[in-house]
Amino acid sequence: MDSALIPQGVNRCPLWKFALGIAIVGAVLMWGVYAMMLVWIKGLNQTNMNDAYGFALWIWADLSVIALGGGAFFTGFLRYVIGINDLKNIINYAVIIGFICYSSAQLILGLDVGQPLRGWFIFWHANVHSMLTEVAFCLTAYFGVLCVEYVPLLLENRQLDRVPFFHNLSHNLHEIMAVFAATGAFLSFFHQGSLGGVSGVLFARPFGFREGVFVWPWTFFLYTWSAAACGPCFTILITKITEKVTKKKLVKDNVIQILAKIAGWMLATYMVAKIIDTIYWATVTAPSKGFDLMTFYSNNPLYGIWILILELVVCGIVPAAILITPKWRGNPRGLTLAMILAVIGVCLNRWVMILQVLAIPVLPFENWALYMPSWQEIATTILPVCYGIILIMISYRYLPVFPQEKELNPIAG
Amino acid sequence: MKQTQGNNGNKKFGMVINLDLCTGCGSCMVACMAENNVPFKEDETDKLDSITWMRVYKLKNGKSWPNADICYLPRPCMHCGGHGDHGHSPCVSVCPAVATDYSMATGIVSQIYTRCFGCRYCMAACPYHVRYFNWWDPVWPEGMERFLNPDVSVRMRGVVEKCSFCFHRYQLAMNKAFLEGRRVLEEDEYQSACTQACPAGAITFGDLNNPEHAVHQLVQPDPKHAGRPRNPKAFRLLERLETNPKVYYVSSRKWVRQSGDNYLKKEKQKI
Numbered sequence: 001m002d003s004a005l006i007p008q009g010v011n012r013c014p015l016w017k018f019a020l021g022i023a024i025v026g027a028v029l030m031w032g033v034y035a036m037m038l039v040w041i042k043g044l045n046q047t048n049m050n051d052a053y054g055f056a057l058w059i060w061a062d063l064s065v066i067a068l069g070g071g072a073f074f075t076g077f078l079r080y081v082i083g084i085n086d087l088k089n090i091i092n093y094a095v096i097i098g099f100i101c102y103s104s105a106q107l108i109l110g111l112d113v114g115q116p117l118r119g120w121f122i123f124w125h126a127n128v129h130s131m132l133t134e135v136a137f138c139l140t141a142y143f144g145v146l147c148v149e150y151v152p153l154l155l156e157n158r159q160l161d162r163v164p165f166f167h168n169l170s171h172n173l174h175e176i177m178a179v180f181a182a183t184g185a186f187l188s189f190f191h192q193g194s195l196g197g198v199s200g201v202l203f204a205r206p207f208g209f210r211e212g213v214f215v216w217p218w219t220f221f222l223y224t225w226s227a228a229a230c231g232p233c234f235t236i237l238i239t240k241i242t243e244k245v246t247k248k249k250l251v252k253d254n255v256i257q258i259l260a261k262i263a264g265w266m267l268a269t270y271m272v273a274k275i276i277d278t279i280y281w282a283t284v285t286a287p288s289k290g291f292d293l294m295t296f297y298s299n300n301p302l303y304g305i306w307i308l309i310l311e312l313v314v315c316g317i318v319p320a321a322i323l324i325t326p327k328w329r330g331n332p333r334g335l336t337l338a339m340i341l342a343v344i345g346v347c348l349n350r351w352v353m354i355l356q357v358l359a360i361p362v363l364p365f366e367n368w369a370l371y372m373p374s375w376q377e378i379a380t381t382i383l384p385v386c387y388g389i390i391l392i393m394i395s396y397r398y399l400p401v402f403p404q405e406k407e408l409n410p411i412a413g
Numbered sequence: 414m415k416q417t418q419g420n421n422g423n424k425k426f427g428m429v430i431n432l433d434l435c436t437g438c439g440s441c442m443v444a445c446m447a448e449n450n451v452p453f454k455e456d457e458t459d460k461l462d463s464i465t466w467m468r469v470y471k472l473k474n475g476k477s478w479p480n481a482d483i484c485y486l487p488r489p490c491m492h493c494g495g496h497g498d499h500g501h502s503p504c505v506s507v508c509p510a511v512a513t514d515y516s517m518a519t520g521i522v523s524q525i526y527t528r529c530f531g532c533r534y535c536m537a538a539c540p541y542h543v544r545y546f547n548w549w550d551p552v553w554p555e556g557m558e559r560f561l562n563p564d565v566s567v568r569m570r571g572v573v574e575k576c577s578f579c580f581h582r583y584q585l586a587m588n589k590a591f592l593e594g595r596r597v598l599e600e601d602e603y604q605s606a607c608t609q610a611c612p613a614g615a616i617t618f619g620d621l622n623n624p625e626h627a628v629h630q631l632v633q634p635d636p637k638h639a640g641r642p643r644n645p646k647a648f649r650l651l652e653r654l655e656t657n658p659k660v661y662y663v664s665s666r667k668w669v670r671q672s673g674d675n676y677l678k679k680e681k682q683k684i
Contacts (some may be wrong), residue, residue, distance in 0.1 A: 043570045045548040050461035054533030054546060109513040112610070114531020114546065114571025121510040121530050129501070132509035132534055203496070204540040204654045207676075289653050290675030362540035362651065364675055365472050365486070369461070 005159055009401045011248075011411060025389045032383025035376040039111055046376040052369035055354050057345020057377045058112040059192045063195055063350035065101040065108075067223070068137070068343065070231025072098020072146060073181075073188035078262065080181035083175065087257045092401045093242075095149045100391055102143045104369025104384030111380055117221060131197040138191030147186040149177065156400050189224050199353045206289040208294050208357035210281060218277050219353065225273060229266035230346035232259050233319070237339040242396065248409050250402040260335060267342060271316045278312065296360055300368040303356050311352065315345025425494075425520035425640070426578055427621040427659035428605070429631045429647070430487055432669055434615035437467075437485030442467045444610030445489075448579060450561045451661050452551030452568070464545040466490070466576040467607050474668045484634030484669045487616070489607065490543040490576035491650065492522045498639040498657050504535035504544065512573075520621070520659055521578050529572040538643060540651055544575045573604075578618075579605040621659060632661045648673045 005194030006012050039046045049056045075094040077088040110116055122136045155161060155170035193216065200217030236256055243250050282293040297305040318407040322328040322338035329335055359369055373381075395401055445451065445467040457463050467489045474482040495501035499511065500515035502522055513535055515521075534542040550570040553561070561567065564581040564682035568574050586602040600619050608618040619626035621634050633643035639657040648670045649658045664670055671681075 043550075044546070045462075045570075050459075050548075051463075051536065051542065051545050052461055054544075055534035112532075114533070114573075115529070118510075118530035121512075121528060122532075125510040125512075125528060127506075127511045129506045130509040130534070131507065133533060136509065167646065198534070199537075201501065201507065202538050203489055204538060204651070204656050206654070287677055290677060290680070292677050295675075358537060359449075362654075362675075363542070364672055365470055366542070 002398075005157065005398045007158060008397070009411060010400075010404045011409065012397050018092060018393065021393060022390060025386045025393075029383055029386035029390065030405045032379045032386060033057055034351075035379035036111060036383060038376055039380060040116065044112075046374060048372055048374040048377065050371070051371075051372045053355070053358055055358060055371040056106050056346050056371055059354050060347075060351050061381045061384075062105045062108045062112070063198075063354060064347045065104050066195060067227040067230055067346045067350060068194065069098040069101025069105070070188065070192060070227030070230070070233040071233075071235030072149070073142070073184045074100075074228040074231050075235060075259065076149065076177075076181035077185040078259075080178040081185065084258065084259055086255050089402070089404050090235065090251050090259060092399075092403070093251075094232070095146065095153065096392065096401065097235055097238055097388075098393050099146045099150050100384075100388040102139065102146055104388065105139065107384060107387075108380070113201055118227055119263075125135055131194045131201055134194035135191050135198070138187045142187040142191060145180050145187065148173065148180050149184070152177070153395075153399055153401070157398055163406065188227070192224040192227040193220040196220045196353075199357050200356065205357050205360075205362060206286050206291045207360045208353060209285065209289075210277065211285060214340070222270070222274055222277060225270040226346050226349060227268065229263055229270045232263040233323075233339045233342040236260055236263070237336070237343060238392075240336060240339070246396070248405070250405050250408065252404055252408065255404075256335070257329065260323055260329055260338070261326075263342070264329065264338070266321060267316070268320040268324050271312070271320050274316065275312060280306075284410065290296075296356070300359070300370065303352075303359060303368075303369060307348070307352060307356075311345055311348045315341045315348060319345065420446050423518050423520070423622065425621040425659065426583075426603075426619070427492070427520065427628050427634075427640075427661065428489065428578075428608070429628045429661045429663060431615045431617075431665040432484050432486060432662050433666070434613045435485045435487060435591070435611075436613055436615075437469055437471065438612065439469055440610045440612055441487050441607035441616065444606040445576070448562055448565070448606035449577070450551075450565050450567045451574075452547070452549075452553075454549070455552075462546075462548050464547070464574065465488060466543070466545070466574070468542075472669065482666065484664070484666065484672070486662065486672075488541060488543065488650075489605075489609070489660060490578070491660045492520060492578060492658065494520065494639060494657040494659065496639075496655050496657070502589040503538040503540065503656055507534045507538045509534065519580075519583065521580055521583075522575075523580065524575055524577065526566060526568050526572050526574065526575065535632045540654060540656070544573050545571050547571060560576065567607070582606075617630060619629060628661070631663060634661075649668050650674070 001015050071094045075087055075091055078084045079091045113119060122133060126133045152173040155166045160166045196219035197217055200210045200219030202208045210219050212218045236259060241249055262319040297303055319338040319341040322334050361367055425466050440464060449466060451464050451466055467487055470486040470488060472484040472486055500517060502515055505513050505515045505522060509532060510528055510530060512525045514523050525526040533546055547568050547570050551567055567676040583603045586598050589596055605618050608616040617627045617631060619628040621628055623629055634640040635643050642661055646665055647663045649661055650673050652674055
């Protein structure tokens with residue numbers, strides 16, 4: 001029924017199957033929408049956040065999706081600015097994933113403020129000293145860039161491409177894409193960094209606080225670095241999942257290997273920097289405020305030293321080692337394992353840098369504060385995941401997302 | 414935060430709380446809530462979402478009888494001056510919409526309820542937990558609206574609030590002084606509600622910059638070290654974080670003074 005919209009020369013599942021998939025994911029999405037409406041109508045009392053946990057699951061989700069969406073800016077930077085031509089075969093998908101991540105982040109931010117209708121105050125009454133101001137400006141601007149990067153792909157839909165204006169617009173946008181990619185990389189550097197600065201500047205929260213250079217704490221640079229390392233890992237992971245679901249090879253191995261190798265070296269160098277940062281923080285910064293390392297990891301039922309080891313070793317050094325070793329990286333299982341670990345690692349880093357910061361008592365006569373999200377928080381966090389799946393399903397079905405798909409999956413006859 | 418720095422006749426209102434006198438009666442908390450129209454819930458058992466601009470903590474020395482000792486510590490907003498007392502309080506510098514600001518004229522950290530959009534970054538920044546979010550719209554028992562303080566606006570759901578050092582009282586006192594042709598307030602003309610309510614006289618309030626005021630005499634703030642107390646029995650909470658609070662505590666008990674900050678094990682042994 002919808003064959004006229006499907007790119008030529010590729011196979012897609014029957015419409016009923018596609019519609020059924022959309023309906024199933026859509027049902028979960030509607031659950032999230034219901035929770036979202038509850039939050040907007042009744043307020044943040046629908047969450048389990050409290051005065052100790054002003055930031056919680058949503059902020060973690062925000063920081064995580066933005067880090068994972070970093071594949072878009074970094075792959076774009078590698079493809080258009082550095083000129084690694086092979087990456088043209090995965091850049092479309094990286095842009096779609098980035099678009100989903102950043103639009104999800106905006107949605108979550110819209111939920112997470114007490115007075116959503118005053119959200120524009122952050123632009124109108126901007127405080128130049130606040131990291132959140134920088135986040136808001138750069139994130140919004142970069143989302144605009146992502147929209148511009150997504151548009152040419154949308155216009156490549158078979159029916160839209162027949163309209164001369166759209167065809168020419170798409171072509172011309174492709175021609176100047178390097179400008180947008182460079183702008184995107186510049187903006188991403190600042191918003192990824194300022195997200196790192198969110199906890200890094202909290203000089204009265206010794207777990208999060210870091211020294212730095214000028215107005216930027218070290219976490220500013222670490223967040224950008226980790227997003228550039230783990231964002232492409234997420235792009236590859238989602239590509240692999242898409243290949244599993246569609247039962248097709250969509251991107252050639254050499255393309256995946258190039259991106260995985262670069263991500264691996266980014267991750268390896270990030271880990272060196274992160275470990276140096278951790279050692280300095282644990283031996284100099286925190287003790288100067290009266291805290292030794294183990295006070296951050298004891299006297300509570302959840303946050304033990306295991307979390308630091310999991311982040312740095314299991315989800316940091318291990319995936320970095322796999323990805324920079326050609327033999328291990330070339331093994332499909334090794335590659336998948338590294339991708340999963342890297343993604344978990346960056347999400348874990350965002351978790352501790354937000355939630356553990358707040359959980360740790362700073363006043364000596366206070367106790368640890370632990371928190372369990374409400375179902376409304378969980379549903380609204382799953383909502384963007386469902387939205388992402390649906391957008392990927394629609395994009396994959398109707399747009400030529402993978403340039404190598406035809407070649408890798410020739411239609412018989 | 415772009416105002417001129419330094420004394421220049423500016424006030425620096427602060428508070429000194431004598432912990433040896435505090436009995437933990439809670440009068441300061443009650444007075445604060447009544448004075449500032451602080452909303453409350455029908456069920457206040459969950460203190461993690463209760464609003465208490467002034468909160469009294471109970472501290473124990475951790476020893477068993479007969480050496481056991483307790484101390485009650487009232488905790489309003491610290492009105493931090495930040496590093497070097499330049500007005501970069503932990504909360505002020507992070508607010509993305511300038512909904513909280515530091516006044517160089519009074520040293521008071523303000524909260525502009527109509528500007529706050531409820532991002533709660535200031536709450537994450539404050540180590541003293543003095544900032545509270547309005548998780549619900551305020552609901553007053555029937556008839557209580559008539560007894561709200563008309564000088565203090567009630568806050569709506571979704572914004573952050575905190576102790577203001579009863580700033581509305583400063584405004585009223587200044588208005589009165591202006592009408593009488595004066596530009597300077599007497600010490601007793603501007604006092605916070607908690608100060609006046611304390612039956613033990615444990616709370617003293619005034620201008621830390623004014624050597625004639627009791628707060629100055631009690632703690633002898635050192636201007637070269639952002640107001641650090643020179644009185645050896647006085648201390649500020651979390652001094653090592655360099656937040657530079659304007660609330661000082663006084664106690665003759667060493668363990669109480671040590672409870673105000675964090676120390677490494679080896680430092681504790683030296684102390």
